[in-house]
Amino acid sequence: MHALVRLSPDITTKSDRTRRRFMRRLVDNLRDAFRSNGIVARVDPGWVRLTFESDDPGAAAVAARVFGVHSLSRVEPRDASSLNILVEHAATWFRPLVQGKTFAVRAKTGGSAPFDSRAICIALGDQLRHHGTVHLDDPEITCHVEVREGTGYLFSDSLPGQRGLPLGCEGRAVALISGGFDSAVASWMVMRRGVALDYVFCRLGGAVHTQGALRVLQVLTSQWGYGSPATVHVLPFEDVVERIRERCHPAMWQLALKRAMYRAAQQAGRTLRAQAIITGESIGQVSSQTLKNLRALDGRMDLPVLRPLIGMDKEEIIARARDIGTFDLSATVQEYCDIVPKKPAVAAKPSDIVEAEAALALDVEALIASGRRLDARALGEQDWGLESLEIDTIPEGAAILDLRGAHGFAAWHYPGAARIDLALALAQIGHFDKARPYVAYCEFGLKSAFLAESMRKSGYEAYNFHGGLRGVMRYASGRNLLPLELLPEDSWR
Numbered sequence: 001m002h003a004l005v006r007l008s009p010d011i012t013t014k015s016d017r018t019r020r021r022f023m024r025r026l027v028d029n030l031r032d033a034f035r036s037n038g039i040v041a042r043v044d045p046g047w048v049r050l051t052f053e054s055d056d057p058g059a060a061a062v063a064a065r066v067f068g069v070h071s072l073s074r075v076e077p078r079d080a081s082s083l084n085i086l087v088e089h090a091a092t093w094f095r096p097l098v099q100g101k102t103f104a105v106r107a108k109t110g111g112s113a114p115f116d117s118r119a120i121c122i123a124l125g126d127q128l129r130h131h132g133t134v135h136l137d138d139p140e141i142t143c144h145v146e147v148r149e150g151t152g153y154l155f156s157d158s159l160p161g162q163r164g165l166p167l168g169c170e171g172r173a174v175a176l177i178s179g180g181f182d183s184a185v186a187s188w189m190v191m192r193r194g195v196a197l198d199y200v201f202c203r204l205g206g207a208v209h210t211q212g213a214l215r216v217l218q219v220l221t222s223q224w225g226y227g228s229p230a231t232v233h234v235l236p237f238e239d240v241v242e243r244i245r246e247r248c249h250p251a252m253w254q255l256a257l258k259r260a261m262y263r264a265a266q267q268a269g270r271t272l273r274a275q276a277i278i279t280g281e282s283i284g285q286v287s288s289q290t291l292k293n294l295r296a297l298d299g300r301m302d303l304p305v306l307r308p309l310i311g312m313d314k315e316e317i318i319a320r321a322r323d324i325g326t327f328d329l330s331a332t333v334q335e336y337c338d339i340v341p342k343k344p345a346v347a348a349k350p351s352d353i354v355e356a357e358a359a360l361a362l363d364v365e366a367l368i369a370s371g372r373r374l375d376a377r378a379l380g381e382q383d384w385g386l387e388s389l390e391i392d393t394i395p396e397g398a399a400i401l402d403l404r405g406a407h408g409f410a411a412w413h414y415p416g417a418a419r420i421d422l423a424l425a426l427a428q429i430g431h432f433d434k435a436r437p438y439v440a441y442c443e444f445g446l447k448s449a450f451l452a453e454s455m456r457k458s459g460y461e462a463y464n465f466h467g468g469l470r471g472v473m474r475y476a477s478g479r480n481l482l483p484l485e486l487l488p489e490d491s492w493r
Contacts, residue, residue, distance in 0.1 A: 002077050003060055004146065004153050005030075005050040006070040008163040010194075012048075025166040026050070026068040029227030036226060036377075037062050048110055049148060051075075060159055066226055067192050069161030073144070073153075080152035083115040083123060086145070090120075091127035093154050094143045098132035104139040109147040120145050165194030168228045172196045173306070174269040175278035176261055177232070179213030179333035182280030182309060184220055184326040185317050189308040190278050196228035198272040199376055200265045202237040207389065208450045210234060212333035215444070216326050218379040223325055230376035233268045235367055237261075240360075247359045251345040254288045256356040259297055260364075263357075266303050267364045274303060282309045282317070287344040299350035332446035389452050391463035392471065395437050401425060403442040403451065404469070414441070414472050415481055422447045429458050441465040441472045 011022045027045050030052065034041040039062060041054035052063065063072055078089035097103075105128070107120035124143065125134060132141070146153045175187040177199045187197055201213050214232070221230050240260050248256045265277045281289045288297075298305050309317055321327040345352065374383055394400060400417040402409055409419040420428075422442075432438065438460060440448035445468035455462035465472050476482040 001055065001057065001059060002053050002075050002153075003051065003063065003072050004075045004155065005052065005063065005072045006158075006161075007049070008068050008070045008161070008165070010163065010165050011068055022068065022166055022169050023047075025169045025227065026066070029066050029068070029166050029168070030063060033062050033066050033226035034059065036222070046148065049146070051153075064159050064161045065223060066166075067162050067164040067194065067224075068166035070163050071158045071160050073155040073158045075146075075153040075155045078152045078154060080113070080147045080150055083119055086120065086147070086152045087123045087127060090124050090143070090145055090152065090154055094124070094128060094141075094156070095131050097156055098128050098141050098143065101132050101140040102135035102138075103128060103132045103141040103143055104134065104136045105143045105145070107145040107147075111147075111149050113147045113150075120147070162192060164192035167191055167194060167224075167226065168196040170194035171275050172198065172273050173276040173278050174198045174200055174265050174272055174274040174303075176265050176280075177201050177213060177217055178280070179209070179216045179330060180280070181314075181317050181321045181327070181330045182282070182285075184216050184280075184330060185320045185324065186278055186280040186308045187220060188224060188320070188324050188326075190306065191224055195276075195278075196230070197225075197278065198230055198268070198274065199232040200261070200268050201232055201234050202240075202261050202264060203234055204237050204241060205450070206238070206453060208446070208453050209333075210383075211449060212329070212446045214374075214379050214383055215446070216329045216333065217376055219325050219329060221377045221379070225377055231272060232374050232376040232379075233264075233368065233371050234374060235264055235371040237264075240362065240367070243360055243362070247361075248356045251343060252348070252352060252356045254344055255293060255297060255348055255353060256360055258288055259353055259357060260360065260362055262297065262301060262305065263362070263364050264367060266301060267368050269303055277301070277303050277305045279305060279307055280309055280317075281307045282312055282314075285314065287346050290346050292347040292349075293345065296348040296350045296353050299353060329444060329446070332442065332444055389449055389456075389462075389464045390466040391439060392466045392475065394439050394465075394475070398437045398439045398463075399433075401438060401440040401448070401451070403440060403447045408443070408469075412473075412482075414476055417441075422451060425451050426454060429455055429460075432460060434460055437461040437463065439463045439465055442468060444468045445471070 011019060027043055030043050039054055039056040039059050041052050041059050043052045060072060060074060063069060076093055080086040105121045105125045107117035109117050141156055144155045170193060173195050175197045177183045191197060203210050244253050244256045283291055321330055400414055402413050402417040402419045403422050440451045442448040445464055449464040452462040452464040473482055
C-alpha cells in the first residue's frame with residue numbers, strides 16, 4: 001500500500017524555518033507510530049506532501065491518528081513523465097470505478113510537471129466519459145490525480161486525520177489525570193496542539209482507582225502519544241484527603257484538595273521541564289469550577305494552569321471521549337475526588353486558598369518522593385497493583401456477581417451469576433453471606449475490582465475476575481460453557 005499524506009494547515013502556514021522543524025517532528029512521529037504498532041513502513045518526507053509505503057493494511061488508520069496529518073489517501077503511483085503516459089495509466093485504473101456511475105476528475109500538479117491540472121482533467125475525462133457520466137457538482141466517484149516529482153498518484157477517496165500540530169513541537173506540560181472523561185479529553189486536546197505531556201495521578205481510591213486511571217492513560221498514550229516519551233507520577237493522596245478533613249473548613253475541602261493537586265503537579269513539573277499544568281475543568285460544571293473559585297485556585301502558582309475544556313459542556317466532552325477511545329474505560333472509573341460538603345464554597349477568594357494551604361501544611365516534595373514514577377507509554381497490568389484482588393478461576397461454591405447492565409446480562413452471563421448494579425451491591429455490603437467467597441466481573445474489570453476491594457474491607461473473601469467480561473468468556477469457553485458464536489475474538493490466537 002502506498003499513501004499520500006496531506007499536512008495540517010497549522011504546518012503549511014508557518015515560515016519556511018518553522019515548517020522544516022515541524023516537518024521533521026511529523027516524520028519522526030509517523031515513524032514512531034508505525035514502530036509502536038509493529039508496522040513496517042517507509043516514510044518519504046516532502047515539502048507539500050509526505051508519502052509512505054507499507055504492506056500492513058492497518059498503516060493508514062495508524063497514520064491518521066498522528067497529529068499534524070490533515071488527511072491521507074491510499075494511492076496508486078504511476079509514471080507521469082508525459083501527459084499521454086499518465087492519462088493512459090489513469091484511465092486503466094479508474095475505468096472499473098466509474099463504470100455506469102457519475103464521475104468527476106480532479107487534478108493537482110506541483111514541481112516541474114510539463115503539463116497542468118486542467119490538461120489532466122480534460123484528457124482523462126475524455127477517456128472515461130464512455131464508461132460513466134460526467135457530473136462535476138455531485139459525482140458518485142471522484143477521480144483524483146496528483147502529480148509530484150514525475151510521479152502521478154491516483155486515488156478516489158481520503159481518510160481524515162486529526163490535523164493540529166505535531167506532538168512535541170510546542171514544548172511540554174504536565175497534566176492532572178484522574179481516569180474520568182474530563183482530564184483525558186483535556187490532555188488529548190492539548191496534545192493536538194503539539195504539546196507533549198507528562199502526567200500526575202493523585203490516587204484517592206487505592207489500587208482500584210490506580211487501575212482505572214492508568215488504563216485510561218494507557219489508551220491515551222498508546223493511541224495518541226506517538227513521538228514523545230511520557231512519565232506518570234502516581235501519588236498517594238488518601239492521607240491528604242484525611243488531613244484536609246481534619247484541618248480545613250468544610251466549605252473549603254474541595255478547593256483545598258484541588259490546590260494540593262495543582263501544587264503536586266507543579267512540583268513534578270519542575271523535574272519534567274513542564275511549562276504549564278493541564279486540567280479538565282470547565283466553567284460552572286461543579287461547585288469548585290465557578291469562575292471565582294478558578295481564579296482563587298490559580299493564585300501564587302509558578303506555572304500557568306491551562307483548561308482546554310473551559311467552554312465545553314459535559315455532552316461535548318463525552319462525545320469527544322468517544323471519538324478518542326477513552327469513553328468506555330472512563331465510564332467505569334468511580335468518582336473519588338468529590339469530597340464536597342453540603343455547602344461548598346462557590347466564591348472563594350485567593351486569601352481563602354492561602355489560609356487553607358497554611359492549615360494543611362502539605363510537604364509536596366515528600367509527597368512526590370513517596371509516589372511511583374512510571375513510563376506512561378509502557379503501562380501494563382504489573383502497574384495496577386491488583387494482584388491480590390485478581391483471580392482467573394472461579395472457586396467451588398463461589399457466588400458470582402455480574403455488574404453489567406440488563407441488556408448485556410440477557411445477551412450472555414456466566415451460568416449461575418446474579419446480576420446486580422454496583423451501587424446496590426455497595427449498599428448491600430454487610431448483608432451478604434460471609435461463609436462463601438464472591439467473584440465479581442464487569443465489562444472491563446474496573447467496577448468489579450472496586451466492589452471486590454470494598455467487600456474485602458468489610459471482611460469478605462472477594463475477588464475480581466481477571467480480564468473483565470472477556471476473561472470470564474475465555475474461562476467459560478474452556479469449560480464448554482460458552483456458545484461457539486460468542487467466543488472472544490482472540491480465543492483462537
